[in-house]
Amino acid sequence: MLMRSFRSGGYAIALLLGTALVWGSLAFYFSGEHGRLDRKLEGLLEVEALVQEQLEKSKVLEQLGAARIRDTIRRETLLTSNVATLKREISRLTRSHAQLRARSAAPCIDNPRVAAVGVRAQDAPLISVGATVAGGEPGVRMVADVAGLPFVYIITPTYARSTQRADLLRLCYTLRLVPNVHWVVVEDADAVTPLVSRVLAQCNMSRMMQVAARTPVEHRRTPCTTDNPRKGCPKGYAADKKFEQSWMHPRGVSQRNAGLAALRELRPWKTDEGGAFYFADDDNTYSLELFEVIRHVALVSVWEVGLSGGLLHEGPVLAPNGTIMKWHVGWRPDRPFPIDMAAFAVNVQALQSTPDLRFVATAGQGNLESNFLLQVVLGKEHVKAVRHACNCVLVWHTRTEHPLLNRERKTPSDPSVEV
Secondary structure (H helix, E strand, C coil): CHHHHHHHHHHHHHHHHHHHHHHHHHHHHHHHHHHHHHHHHHHHHHHHHHHHHHHHHHHHHHHHHHHHHHHHHHHHHHHHHHHHHHHHHHHHHHHHHHHHHCCCCCCCCCCCCEECCCCCCCCCCCEEECCCCCCCCCCCCCCCCCCCCCEEEEEEEECCCCCHHHHHHHHHHHHCCCCCEEEEEEECCCCCCHHHHHHHHHHCCCCEEEEEECCCHHHCCCEECCCCCCCCCCCCCCCCCEECCHHHCCCCHHHHHHHHHHHHHHCHHHCCCCEEEEECCCCCEECHHHHHHHCCCCCEEECCEEEECCEEEEEEEECCCCCEEEEECCCCCCCCCCCCHHHEEEECHHHHHCCCCCCCCCCCCCCHHHHHHCCCCCCHHHCEECCCCCCCCCEECCCCCCCCCCCCCCCCCCCCCCC
């Protein structure tokens, strides 16, 4: 009995000891696992801290890179501005140098200057091109040509009148200050005249052409007579005292077409420089900046003209994006191109792409320019409007006033003096 009691007690003790051992083992195991989890968590936290630190460094580097890019852009913009300023300064100094070297015109002496090129206008009965003319100014030089700079081809129609020589000389001395310019002077005559030949020789430009193209009889102004009145003739005027109004017939059509024919003989589109052509009347006033605009015309460019069409200035009105929104003109703004002849220039490539490009005398009143430009482009959407940075006009339709010579009958001037 006693032994059975001991046995029972021993079993109980053994069970207790076993249970304690199991719980101790479990406690030891879980405490170790908890430590490992703590260490892993600490490791993950350290990795997270390192990643966060790298992210911060990346942000700092990104900010530094953006700052450097902005600084580089600012430097490039400043450099471009400095280069443009330098070019303008060089151009200004070149013009100033030419002005300092220019002197008053010397008497005409032998010095060949005008090239002879055979051309024929499509609407003129006769065109003759001047032979080499004599004259010149020894020691007086114009602005030197610049290699690679696009050329400006100037076509100037002219006709005999008391102010013709003065007007041509004034335009000549403007063009002498322009590098890479070729001047084509077209007279409304059956043959080139000695007076214009002497003017061009006196001008002494390196690239000039003298052409003659007479306006056909049907396109000339005719006298108004009381027995045969015409539209546009004031009533009551005696015979041969008043001609038809100037707007009755387009002026300079034959001469401008002859100038275009002369340019086609030169084939300027095949030169390395290229360039653009412009119709410059001899009695207008031109800023030197205008010719720098002309030489860089891509296809057709238009601009404002001062003192034209009864307004202080007329020309394109630009939208904020630079396209032509409408036209600021005082008469018939519905025309495709309601602009003055001095308001546009065309790239010389148009002479090749449009071989029959010419003015049409029967285009109708006020449509001479529109008819011409529509042969090159489809409408105003295809031309570039140019506005100078100063927002100012670069060409003026000044017109030389007809001089009052009412005393010449009673007190005639010496005809040997060339005026």
